[in-house]
Amino acid sequence: MQRCSRASRTSCSSLGADLATPADIQFGFGPHEMALRIVPSQIARLEDEIDRMNDDLEPLKSFILPGGTEAAARLHVARAVARRAERAAVAAGALRDLNPLALTYLNRLSDHLFVMTRHINAAAGGDVLWKPGATR
Numbered sequence: 001m002q003r004c005s006r007a008s009r010t011s012c013s014s015l016g017a018d019l020a021t022p023a024d025i026q027f028g029f030g031p032h033e034m035a036l037r038i039v040p041s042q043i044a045r046l047e048d049e050i051d052r053m054n055d056d057l058e059p060l061k062s063f064i065l066p067g068g069t070e071a072a073a074r075l076h077v078a079r080a081v082a083r084r085a086e087r088a089a090v091a092a093g094a095l096r097d098l099n100p101l102a103l104t105y106l107n108r109l110s111d112h113l114f115v116m117t118r119h120i121n122a123a124a125g126g127d128v129l130w131k132p133g134a135t136r
Contacts, residue, residue, distance in 0.1 A: 011042045011105065018102045019089060029099035038101040046108040053119040063130040064114075068121035075120065079113035082106060 017036040023029050031037040066076035086106040089098060121127050 065128040067128040072117040072120045075117040082110040
């Protein structure tokens, strides 16, 4: 889990640099020595980690409520921030060109954080499930 977290933090720094840097005349949004860019292997790493963590989880049968362990609750907040960043990046993309891989990375990052919360909560007794009508 720490390896996943460290790699995601490093990629998030690259993501910020990517979103802040316009396309290069020669390289477009491709990686080059003057600009950090999100590349397909970073997205593939997220997908692989999502798949590995999902292998040990029960299929979803209900919506998941934010909560569980402290670590999982913090990851739920991080996921909400990642979703908000994705919406802001999509809106910014309407005003100027952005690396489409950066937008894909943001989307996959929020899914990665969601699966991490489930993985952590599974080790501590399971997800906090929504029970429709339970508070009536």
